[in-house]
Amino acid sequence: MECTTVLPLSQLSFFPPKPCNRQNRAYPSRPWKQRTSQPTRFNCQKMYVPGFGEASPEAKAANNLHHFFTYVAVSIVTAQLQSYNPEAYKELMEFLSRHSLSDGDKFCADLMRESSRHKSLALRILEVRSAYCKNDFEWDNLERLATKKVDESNTRLMRDYVLETTHGES
Template sequence: MLVPSDSFGGRSPEKKAADLLRTLFTFCAARVVLAQLEGSGRGSLASYNAESYDALTKMLHEEPMRDGDVWVEKLLQQNEMLALRIMEVRAAYCKDDFEWHMMQSLANKDMGNANVALLRSNAEKSFKRASSSKQQDAES
């Protein structure tokens, strides 16, 4: 299928999805690093780096992550080592840990389920309209 080139500002749908996934991977990396800094579930008292944990927690609460690169750039200005760690983890997650085949399978399954649900809802509404119209005709 040909998607018009102006649909995503001259980018392909795949490029748009890749950009969105980079933000998702940034968020995942931030959560992974946060758990590592926390001491892997032992609480903030067992943190091996409470200062970085606090900085990352503050950043996650105060800066919405609409664009992963912009978010990391802001973090670079505040805590360069922490930002570099986030960049390393998001690259590793993308390359080694993200389940690409599962994503494709889930996307296909969810698309099918969503289409069936939409068609079912539309059919029910159409049936109710038809029933209501027949009832009004019978009353007239």
């Protein structure tokens, strides 16, 4: 998924590597012994994304989705509680007013330690979070929607820029 090889710009090529000419090999029976003065070229099909250090963009997105799944699970559980257990709903809503959902794991850990009743709510949230992620979240739809959003946004921004810059030339 990731390519971590970094070559100087002077060694990068925008053209595919030339096919190997088998007649000019120094050791035709042992190609691994062949010596070349050319730098080794790595064919990586993915873009190198600088500045992410400890994690890839996908790892950062997964982390954000992880927290989002907690938010979704809390929404599902609160909706369920509201209709069949108003007392637990009220307790969870009070807890929500005092604790941030920005870090899903911290939220669940704090909820577990609040009381034994809260612990059962936290376990329910963990269960729903896992089930939603594995069974209900539409991963293919996410890819389709994200790609569509980027394409539409790029088109809109380019169109707006062209309209803005050509409108003044009239």
